[in-house]
Amino acid sequence: MGSAKEYNVTFQNLSQKNMTFEQVFQHITNFMKKDPSGKFRLMFGTDSQVFNHYTKFITGIVIQQERKGVWACIRKVNVPRQMMNLHERISYETTLTEEIVSLFTKEHKEQLINIVLPNIYRGANFTIEGHIDIGSGKRNKTRVFVKEMVARLESIGLEPKIKPESFVASSYANRFTK
Template identity: 70%
Template sequence: MNNGFDFTDTFQNLSHKNMSFDEVFQNIKQFIMKDPTGSFKLMFGTDSQVYSRETIFITGIVIQQERKGVWACFRRVVIPRRMTNLHERISYETTLTEEIVSLFTDEKREQLINIILPNIYKGANFAVEGHIDIGSGKKNKTRIFVQEMISRMNSLGLKAKIKPDSFVASSYANRFTKHG
């Protein structure tokens, strides 16, 4: 059911287009297997941009090895209307992040953790974060939604990050929301 939305189940990055989720997962696994003694963060986040006839949502998936680099990709969703209600848009960003996170089933997360498990005593580490493009500063219009969105991320077992620490949403995904 796609309700006229330009909704894609494929992911892309600067070097690969039309990746299936399975290809994304394999890339993440291979990234971790290159150095299973590393400290890794698997991070998710969505940003949006409202245009005259549509709203573009980009959900980023980033696997980072501390001080060693990243592998990242994103999924693009276009809603064919101006989504100007801030709560609706922030909530939908969070929903799209939740949707991608749900693809990482317990079994898939276990596969990733099992790669580094033998190296825990050598400093290996694996964390999962949900990045939300909102801030709690007094001037930030999104501050009233912070608790609600953090609760949603935490309920998925993710460590929630907001601005200025939510770079997957506020920086990586944001770059790809711009018409190019």
């Protein structure tokens, strides 16, 4: 994987368009620095929607401080065909999440950890989660992919979350796929 510049990856939210990865990272660090003794969750997740001539994928990045608010943005990717195969679509959602997580280098993660580190004894906390829009319920068609996708996210150091805990994929990103 190359840098965000090589991929020409841009992000947006309701107040800003065409943010670079470095701008996104700056927003996350600024958000955390406001209250470095907070409990933070950095969460990633992708959802998709099939349309007539393309499939839209939305990857969300959310930094949440427990009971204090969030800052979030999305990346949009359109594939110029209908991806009807469920395994292919779920797998590509996971790939897009992995791609964005890969932009957060060891140095980036250390910078974020170092914001809360001096405050650990005062309850500060920092976790990184990967949210997958799949569930393990008996009626859920995606349950057969749970082990595979969870293992992929664990292998890159994320704490995987599936439905109903995977709200970045199933709620936040989902809103922008419509």
